[in-house]
Amino acid sequence: MAQPNTQIRMMEQARGRASFDSNNMAEIIYGSKGAVDRHNAAFQRIERALGTDDNSKLPPTYGDMNRQELLLEGLRAGKITFEDGVDHNCDRFHYASHLGVMANSNPFGLTHVLFIPFVKLQGTDEQIANWIPLAESGKIIGSYTQTELAHGSFVGGIETTATFDKETDEFIIHSPTLTSTNLKMSYNGTDNGYAIFNHVRIPRTNLFMRHCKVARDGSYTSSPLRQKLVFGGMLSGRALMIRCAGFQLAQALTIVTRYSTVRQQGSSSSVGHEKAIINYKHQHSGLLSLIAKSYMTILAWKSANNFYSKLKVHQKNGDHSMLPYIHMEARKMCGGHGYIVISGLPDIVNSVTAMCTFEGENYVMWGQVARYMLKGLEALPVPKDMAYMSCYDCSYRHQGCGTNGEQFLDHGVLIEIFQRRAARLANEVHNLVKASESSGKSRLEAENIHGLQLMVAGRAHIEVFILSESIAQLAMLPASTPVSIKTVLHRLVSLFGLTTIASSLSPFSSSFLGDGYLTTSHFNEMRDRIDFLLEALLPDAIALTDAWCFSDANLASAIGCADGDVYTRLLSWTRQLSINVEAEKNGRVFKKGWEEYMKPFLNRDLSHLDIKAKL
Amino acid sequence: MAQPNTQIRMMEQARGRASFDSNNMAEIIYGSKGAVDRHNAAFQRIERALGTDDNSKLPPTYGDMNRQELLLEGLRAGKITFEDGVDHNCDRFHYASHLGVMANSNPFGLTHVLFIPFVKLQGTDEQIANWIPLAESGKIIGSYTQTELAHGSFVGGIETTATFDKETDEFIIHSPTLTSTNLKMSYNGTDNGYAIFNHVRIPRTNLFMRHCKVARDGSYTSSPLRQKLVFGGMLSGRALMIRCAGFQLAQALTIVTRYSTVRQQGSSSSVGHEKAIINYKHQHSGLLSLIAKSYMTILAWKSANNFYSKLKVHQKNGDHSMLPYIHMEARKMCGGHGYIVISGLPDIVNSVTAMCTFEGENYVMWGQVARYMLKGLEALPVPKDMAYMSCYDCSYRHQGCGTNGEQFLDHGVLIEIFQRRAARLANEVHNLVKASESSGKSRLEAENIHGLQLMVAGRAHIEVFILSESIAQLAMLPASTPVSIKTVLHRLVSLFGLTTIASSLSPFSSSFLGDGYLTTSHFNEMRDRIDFLLEALLPDAIALTDAWCFSDANLASAIGCADGDVYTRLLSWTRQLSINVEAEKNGRVFKKGWEEYMKPFLNRDLSHLDIKAKL
Missing domain, CATH: 1.20.140.10 (Butyryl-CoA Dehydrogenase, subunit A, domain 3)
Structure with a gap:
C-alpha cells in the first residue's frame, strides 16, 4: 500500500500533538527505564510464544472456541507466562492483561496470587522454607478455597468441619451439606468447579501455624494479634x-x-x-x-x-x-x-x-x-x-x-x-x-x-x-x-x-x-x-x-490498534471468523444454518394461511 | 426429599407477605387476563419446543457451544418462535427474553423488528400488499442495512452509491471503499457479517416509494414531510x-x-x-x-x-x-x-x-x-x-x-x-x-x-x-x-x-x-x-x-429460580458442564488440561534453579 489511509494519518497527527514524551511517563509508571524495558521484553517473549504477536490475525479466543477450548487456551497462556517468569526471574506483571484474566483465574495465576502469599503469611519458618521455593519455581501448584456455596463474609456460618483425630495426628476435613460446597465460579471459560470434602485426612502439621497452633494433644493456642x-x-x-x-x-x-x-x-x-x-x-x-x-x-x-x-x-x-x-x-x-x-x-x-x-x-x-x-x-x-x-x-x-x-x-x-x-x-x-x-x-x-x-x-x-x-x-x-x-x-x-x-x-x-x-x-x-x-x-x-505500554496483542482489540488502522483490522478479523471463512468457500452461504433452519422455514407449507401475494 | 430446604421456605414466606395479588398486577402490565394467559401459553409452547422447559437441565447455550453452535442455536430459537407466532397468530412478545436476544439479532428477529415496519412505512400500497403478507407469514425473510463501517449518524458521509441506469431501469448498488462496508457487529454468537456491494443491480420499482419517487426518466421527487x-x-x-x-x-x-x-x-x-x-x-x-x-x-x-x-x-x-x-x-x-x-x-x-x-x-x-x-x-x-x-x-x-x-x-x-x-x-x-x-x-x-x-x-x-x-x-x-x-x-x-x-x-x-x-x-x-x-x-x-411473568426457562438463571432453591440448581448445573462430566468419568481429573499443560509444567526440568526444598 502506498499512502497511509485517513485513520492512520489521524493517529499520527494526534500522537504528534503531545506535550510530553510518553516514554518518560512510562518510566514514572513502572519505576525506571529498566523496568519499562523488562516489561516490554517480557510481553514480546510471551506474545511470541503464544502466537498472538501478529496483529493481523484474529486472536484465537475470539474465534470459534467452546468452553473447554477456552479453558485449555487459558492453561496454555498461564503455563507460558508462569514459565517465562521463572526463566527470566521477572515480575509477573502480565497478569494484569486481558490474557492475564485467563491466567489469574486458572491454577497458574491462583498459586501466584493467593497460595504463595498465604503460605508466606501464615506458614511457620520451616513451612515457608520448604514450600515457597517449590511453589515459586512451579514444582508444585497451590489452590485456595475459602467461602462456601451459602456462606461468604459470615465466617461463623461456615459448615465445613475440620475434626482433629488424636490417634493418627490428622485433621479430617468434611463437607456435611450441599450448602457447604466450596464452589469456584466467576470467569467464563475457566473451570467452574467445586470441592466437596468427604472425610479427607491431612496431617496436623500441614496446618499453617505461624499465628495459631494445634498441639499434638489437640489443644489450640493463637496469637492475640492473629486476626x-x-x-x-x-x-x-x-x-x-x-x-x-x-x-x-x-x-x-x-x-x-x-x-x-x-x-x-x-x-x-x-x-x-x-x-x-x-x-x-x-x-x-x-x-x-x-x-x-x-x-x-x-x-x-x-x-x-x-x-x-x-x-x-x-x-x-x-x-x-x-x-x-x-x-x-x-x-x-x-x-x-x-x-x-x-x-x-x-x-x-x-x-x-x-x-x-x-x-x-x-x-x-x-x-x-x-x-x-x-x-x-x-x-x-x-x-x-x-x-x-x-x-x-x-x-x-x-x-x-x-x-x-x-x-x-x-x-x-x-x-x-x-x-x-x-x-x-x-x-x-x-x-x-x-x-x-x-x-x-x-x-x-x-x-x-x-x-x-x-x-x-x-x-x-x-x-x-x-x-x-x-x-x-x-x-x-x-x-x-x-x-x-x-x-x-x-x-x-x-x-x-x-x-x-x-x-x-x-x-x-x-x-x-x-x-x-x-x-x-x-x-x-x-x-x-x-x-x-x-x-x-x-x-x-x-x-x-x-504510556501504559500496552501492545496490540495485549489489548486484543480491533478498534484499539496503536496505528489507528481500525477499519482494515475490523474487517480482516471479521473475515477470519470461521463462519465467514466457511461461507466464503460455499458461495458465501453459511451452509449449516441455511440447510437446517432457513431453507425449511422458507419452504414451510403455509397453504392453510391463504396468502395471495406472489413471490 | 421430604422437607423443603431453607431457601425454599424463605421464598414461600416472602411470597406470602405480599399486599396484593401478582396475577392482578400482571393483568395491568399485559393489558388483560386474556393477554396474560396467551403470553404464558406462548412461552410454554416455545419452551417445550426448545427443550428448555426442564429447569434442572443446564441451558444449552451455557454448556459447551462454540460461536457457530451458538449461532445455530439462535437460528433454531428464532425459527421456533417465529413459526409459533404465525401458527398461533400471537404477539411476538417473547423477543424480549434472553432467548430473544438471539432471536432479534438473527434473521428471524430482524425481519420482524426492522424489515416489516420499514416496508409498512416507506412502501407504496401496492408494495405493502405484496410484501407484507409474505414477510409476516415467513415466506420471505427481510434484512436491513443502514450504516457503514466508518459512518453512522452523518448520513451525508455515506459512501455506498446507488446509480440509476436508465437503459435497464435499474439501480446499481456499489461499495467503492473498505470504509463503505455495511457491517453488522454486536451480539456475540450471532453471525457477525458484512455486506460489500459489487455493482449489484435491483429494479427501480424495488425502491420504496411512498414518500419519495424516482420516475422512469430518473427524475427524483419527494414529499416535503418525508423526513x-x-x-x-x-x-x-x-x-x-x-x-x-x-x-x-x-x-x-x-x-x-x-x-x-x-x-x-x-x-x-x-x-x-x-x-x-x-x-x-x-x-x-x-x-x-x-x-x-x-x-x-x-x-x-x-x-x-x-x-x-x-x-x-x-x-x-x-x-x-x-x-x-x-x-x-x-x-x-x-x-x-x-x-x-x-x-x-x-x-x-x-x-x-x-x-x-x-x-x-x-x-x-x-x-x-x-x-x-x-x-x-x-x-x-x-x-x-x-x-x-x-x-x-x-x-x-x-x-x-x-x-x-x-x-x-x-x-x-x-x-x-x-x-x-x-x-x-x-x-x-x-x-x-x-x-x-x-x-x-x-x-x-x-x-x-x-x-x-x-x-x-x-x-x-x-x-x-x-x-x-x-x-x-x-x-x-x-x-x-x-x-x-x-x-x-x-x-x-x-x-x-x-x-x-x-x-x-x-x-x-x-x-x-x-x-x-x-x-x-x-x-x-x-x-x-x-x-x-x-x-x-x-x-x-x-x-x-x-407479576412480570418470567418463567424459569425465560430467565435461564440458576440463582433466579422461582422456588428459591438456588444452591441445588447451581450445583446441579455446574455438574452438567462438560468439563465436570468428563472429569467425573476420569477419576475427577480434566484429562486434556492435565496431560497437555499441568503435568509437563510440574515435571519440567528445573535442575538449573538449584532448589533444595523437598516435595
Whole structure:
C-alpha cells in the first residue's frame, strides 16, 4: 500500500500533538527505564510464544472456541507466562492483561496470587522454607478455597468441619451439606468447579501455624494479634487487585481513546463536516476524567506498595505498631479498586467487575470503611488517618468558601474541600446512628437504617485517601522528572478532584453541598476550570494512554490498534471468523444454518394461511 | 426429599407477605387476563419446543457451544418462535427474553423488528400488499442495512452509491471503499457479517416509494414531510425498544430480587445472625428503586403505544398535524430506554447495553433532546410538550419550597419539582449557548462547549416525560382495579420521583439544587419519605417481580429460580458442564488440561534453579 489511509494519518497527527514524551511517563509508571524495558521484553517473549504477536490475525479466543477450548487456551497462556517468569526471574506483571484474566483465574495465576502469599503469611519458618521455593519455581501448584456455596463474609456460618483425630495426628476435613460446597465460579471459560470434602485426612502439621497452633494433644493456642496479622498479609493481595483494576481500566481506556481519535462522526446538521469523536464534549470529558482516575489508581497502588514494604520491615523487627491502621488501609484499597470500577466502563472490562465483588459487594466495603470511621470518631485519640476530621467544625454553617477561579486548580484547596466533606458526612451519619440508638435500636440496626449515608461517607473518606496519596506520589517524583510530565500529572490530579466535585455527571456531587461551604455558583466556577483542563489535556490523550505500554496483542482489540488502522483490522478479523471463512468457500452461504433452519422455514407449507401475494 | 430446604421456605414466606395479588398486577402490565394467559401459553409452547422447559437441565447455550453452535442455536430459537407466532397468530412478545436476544439479532428477529415496519412505512400500497403478507407469514425473510463501517449518524458521509441506469431501469448498488462496508457487529454468537456491494443491480420499482419517487426518466421527487414521516415510522421500532429494555431490566431484577430473598449474609460482627441480603439497606433500596424504574419504563411504553396508535389513525385520515411532536417523542423514547440502562445493572443485561447504542451513544440522544429544547425555547408558541416550561420564572431565586413531610409523596408535588428543574436547566443552558454565540462561536460549537449541561437538561426533560406519562397511566386504570394494586403503583411512582431527586446514590441529585427552591434540608425530609416507601414496599418485592411473568426457562438463571432453591440448581448445573462430566468419568481429573499443560509444567526440568526444598 502506498499512502497511509485517513485513520492512520489521524493517529499520527494526534500522537504528534503531545506535550510530553510518553516514554518518560512510562518510566514514572513502572519505576525506571529498566523496568519499562523488562516489561516490554517480557510481553514480546510471551506474545511470541503464544502466537498472538501478529496483529493481523484474529486472536484465537475470539474465534470459534467452546468452553473447554477456552479453558485449555487459558492453561496454555498461564503455563507460558508462569514459565517465562521463572526463566527470566521477572515480575509477573502480565497478569494484569486481558490474557492475564485467563491466567489469574486458572491454577497458574491462583498459586501466584493467593497460595504463595498465604503460605508466606501464615506458614511457620520451616513451612515457608520448604514450600515457597517449590511453589515459586512451579514444582508444585497451590489452590485456595475459602467461602462456601451459602456462606461468604459470615465466617461463623461456615459448615465445613475440620475434626482433629488424636490417634493418627490428622485433621479430617468434611463437607456435611450441599450448602457447604466450596464452589469456584466467576470467569467464563475457566473451570467452574467445586470441592466437596468427604472425610479427607491431612496431617496436623500441614496446618499453617505461624499465628495459631494445634498441639499434638489437640489443644489450640493463637496469637492475640492473629486476626490483624492475617489481615495485614491480605494487603499485598489487595495492592495487586488495585493494580490489576487500574491497569484493566487503563486497557479499556486505551482502546476507547484510540478509537475515538480516528472514528469520525457528524450529524445531518454538521453539513459535511465530520470530526473525530474525541472532540465531542461528552466523549472528551468522559475519557479524560477516566484517564485521570486510572492514573490516580495507579498512583494509589504505588502508595499501597510502599506502605506494604514498610509494614514488612517493621514486622520483621517484631514491631506490630502499624497494625491498627492495616484494617483500614486494606479496606480503603478495596473501596478504591471498586471505586474506579463504577466509573463508567464496566461493560468493557467484565473482569474488573468480577474483581469488584471478590470481597463482597463493593458498596459493602464502603460501608465497612464508614463503620470503622464511626468507631474512630468515638475513640481517643482518633485514628491517624482520620486526624484531619478534627480540623473542621462540622456543626458550623458556612457563609461560603472564599476560593474562586484559578485557585480551584490548587491541590491544597482540593484536599481541603474533600476533607471537609468527608468530615461533615462522617459526623452527620454518626449523629443519625446515635439518634437511632437513642430511640432503642441496636448499633447494627442503626447502621443498616442509615446504610446509604454510611456508604457515601465511607466513599468520601476513600476519596480523601486517593487524592492525598496521589498528591504525595507527585511530591516524591525524582528531581530529574521533565517539567512537561509534572505539569500533565498535576493537571490530572486537579481534573480528578474537580470532576468529582462539580461535573454535571458526577454521581456524588450533591454530597459536597450540604453545609453552605460550597454552592452551585462555586460549581459553575469549577466547571470553567474543568473546561480549561480538558482543553489543555486533549492533545495529550493518546500519549497518556501510550504510556501504559500496552501492545496490540495485549489489548486484543480491533478498534484499539496503536496505528489507528481500525477499519482494515475490523474487517480482516471479521473475515477470519470461521463462519465467514466457511461461507466464503460455499458461495458465501453459511451452509449449516441455511440447510437446517432457513431453507425449511422458507419452504414451510403455509397453504392453510391463504396468502395471495406472489413471490 | 421430604422437607423443603431453607431457601425454599424463605421464598414461600416472602411470597406470602405480599399486599396484593401478582396475577392482578400482571393483568395491568399485559393489558388483560386474556393477554396474560396467551403470553404464558406462548412461552410454554416455545419452551417445550426448545427443550428448555426442564429447569434442572443446564441451558444449552451455557454448556459447551462454540460461536457457530451458538449461532445455530439462535437460528433454531428464532425459527421456533417465529413459526409459533404465525401458527398461533400471537404477539411476538417473547423477543424480549434472553432467548430473544438471539432471536432479534438473527434473521428471524430482524425481519420482524426492522424489515416489516420499514416496508409498512416507506412502501407504496401496492408494495405493502405484496410484501407484507409474505414477510409476516415467513415466506420471505427481510434484512436491513443502514450504516457503514466508518459512518453512522452523518448520513451525508455515506459512501455506498446507488446509480440509476436508465437503459435497464435499474439501480446499481456499489461499495467503492473498505470504509463503505455495511457491517453488522454486536451480539456475540450471532453471525457477525458484512455486506460489500459489487455493482449489484435491483429494479427501480424495488425502491420504496411512498414518500419519495424516482420516475422512469430518473427524475427524483419527494414529499416535503418525508423526513418527519419516516421518523414517525421509527416510533414503532422505538416503542419496541423501550419495551425490550424495560423487560430485560425486569428480567435482571427478577433474578437479583429472588436471589437476594434467599441469600443470607452476615459479618463477624453480626454474631450468629445472618439475614437475607434484601434486608440490607443498600440492596433493599437499590432493588426497589430499580423495580420502580422498570415499572415506570413499562408504563411509558404503554403510553408510547397509545401515542403511536393515535398517530396511525390521524395519518390514515391524511392528518399530519401530529408530526411536529414526533421527532421529540421518538427521541425522548430513545433517551428513555437508555435512561434505565445506566441505572445500575448493565453488567447483568449486556444486551440492554447494546441496545443503548443502537442509535448512537445514549448521551448523544439526551443532547439531541436538549437541542430540540433550545429551538423550542426560541419558538413561538413553544412546542406543546415544553409548554410547562413557561409556567416557571427561572430567573427568580427562591426562598425555598414550602412543601414538607408527607406532601413529598404527592405526585403533583413531584411533577412540579421535576418540571421546575427541567425548565431551569433548559434556560440555563440556553443562556450559556447564547453567551458563547455572542463571543463569536457558531451554534454548533456553542452546543458542543456546553455539551454536558445540554445532556443534563435533556435528561431532565425526559424525566418529566417518564414521570408524567406514568402518572397518566395510573389515572387510566380501570375502575375495577383493586385498591392494593393502586396503592403499590402509587408508591412506586413516588419512590421513583423521590429517589431521583434525593437518594444519596442518585447521579443527578445536585441538578435539583441550583436555584434555592430545594435545599439539602428538603433532601433529608425526602429521605425519610424514601425510607417509609422502602419499608412499605419491601414485602411486595417478590410479587412485583412475579407479576412480570418470567418463567424459569425465560430467565435461564440458576440463582433466579422461582422456588428459591438456588444452591441445588447451581450445583446441579455446574455438574452438567462438560468439563465436570468428563472429569467425573476420569477419576475427577480434566484429562486434556492435565496431560497437555499441568503435568509437563510440574515435571519440567528445573535442575538449573538449584532448589533444595523437598516435595
